[in-house]
Amino acid sequence: MKLDDKLYLVRFNTDKLNHIKITNGDLCLKCKDKVCTFICPAHVYDWDEEENRIAVGYEGCLECGTCRVACPHGNIKWDYPRGGFGVSWKNG
Template sequence: MRKVMYLEFERCIGCRACQAACRECGGHDAKERNYVEYVDFFENRQTYPMLCMQCKDPACAKVCPANAIQITEEGVVLSAMEDKCIGCRNCTFGCPFGIPKFDFEENKMYKCDMCYDRTKHEIAPMCASVCPSDAIRFIDHDEMMELRRRRTQMNLIEGKKPSENDKWEYVPEFFGVYSD
């Protein structure tokens, strides 16, 4: 059974419980590694959770000259290893999602690693375990595929026609984070 992170951005209520839980996760040094962003702050107050997309071919790891960003056997992209990170910040510039953050005081990069100490035992990451609106879920891959199928059907029933510009039609290939 393979578990994945599943995001439904429109379910986010902006409570930031995911950020608080992330700060409490062991090994995070009281730093949040996920974020809650505004879709368009000037137009409305709609928010969405933003965490590492766990790319199959992560740009952050590719541009790291010190090979500090490791990928586990399961495909989880970890934060930079402290003893290898040289503080060049290539990872922060290379990530298309702007996920890796750099701590200037400690001269190291940190990012969401899906609470690997938990997820390797199929225990939900802290953010998913506290999300009251189920915007962030840790579910079986088959359940995720069924949710996506039903969502596509509902969009079609509601009269939304698939096109190249529809975000609900296209889901990039990531290892463990899927969003609709």
């Protein structure tokens, strides 16, 4: 089964409160590789050329925590969403 097929089985109850924060935007400007933009399986992070910053689309977060581990500067504050919100996995 392809990743896109598996992601189709995921359902989200999106909270209005963002559970992901970039701690210091200036560090992102200095980051050469911008690992968060390609390490996240849900593509939550995107480099916004016009605004010269990382855009975070937390609504599609799979809650794997890969981003906070992969960021070479430890610049991502990531918590689980509040109870009742976030990802729910559907089997079958």
